[in-house]
Amino acid sequence: MSTVFVNIAMSLDGYTSPEGMSLEHWDDPEYKGWGAKWGALMAWLMNQEYFRTNLDFGPGGETGPVNDMVRRTTERIGANIMGKRMFEQGEVSWPEDAPFHTPVYVLTHERREPWVRPGGTTFHFVNDGPESALEQAKSSAGGRDIRISGGANVIQQYLNLQLVDELEIALVPILFGGGRRLFENLTEPLSAFRIDRVLDSPAATHLRYVRE
């Protein structure tokens, strides 16, 4: 059976994206310094050899336990689920060969035909809520796992539905001071998690929690 997991980078003060990072200011990374903050949050990942190869970022990069973790995470995904905002930001940013190579279910009110990209990514637009998106994701995942990709508000919806089995956080030692918080708007009953694994690295602490 597919496991439902989150794997996301978070600033030390709890944000998954900095203030000012929105479509409106997409071409102005200086706006509130969002570009530098986002870059600092993602630097650990951009430096991994597996990630660089996957995105055609050129040769080189770290090989080691973090790189192995990124590879395992990527390889276990059978389908992704994301919110409308994350999709819209990606739509203007991803290469034509979108970096998922799985079905992607986009939670949105917009009605739209599936959007097929070269390389195995097809975006499906789901209008009837997170539980339906998860069902569709599971039936297309071929037994592999479902990643709730983001953004924060989508992750919060699945946490509140008690549907997140595993929570993987790359905790990066940077303060954002504002932005979108990962943990907000949570409602009782709250899921209980235990620590499953901690992978320490100089650039980020990779925390993995499993629901009890």
Place this chain on the structure above:
Amino acid sequence: MSTVFVNIAMSLDGYTSPEGMSLEHWDDPEYKGWGAKWGALMAWLMNQEYFRTNLDFGPGGETGPVNDMVRRTTERIGANIMGKRMFEQGEVSWPEDAPFHTPVYVLTHERREPWVRPGGTTFHFVNDGPESALEQAKSSAGGRDIRISGGANVIQQYLNLQLVDELEIALVPILFGGGRRLFENLTEPLSAFRIDRVLDSPAATHLRYVRE
């Protein structure tokens, strides 16, 4: 020279105390479940042999790297700084022999003579702000370190003054869903920290950051 450090437990969702934990509801730990949440946040510490001995909680407890860390942390403190709310909650909770055994500087608007407790703890009430409290703490610490004990709003004041040299967080795998956030109200310029050490344990991940 004295180092200024924070050492505090934080829930996975970023809170240092749960919603409902206030003097008003001190005798009703069932209120919003604050007692159980606080207990879960502090369980890792309550189980350490050094802490149990210090607070006369009785024999037993863990001995190991976490216990050693608690001992080192306690022994390096030459003076504590805390906010008025934390003091008032402690005033009704601590044993007569208050568990600090150092001078404690309380940030408050209340004018009050120093309050001397048996066992080496004297509370000094500081009316002229966090920088003055830190100066007084340093001059009384005998070269040992200054702990900014809390609460969250006091830690935020020192973070915003760029005066926190080391940030030690026991990240506990529990969701609170509400309460007092450690990281809030931060202002630019934000301090930059690097990961200094991660001590993994089943009950909490002990993160230590040093300002760059």
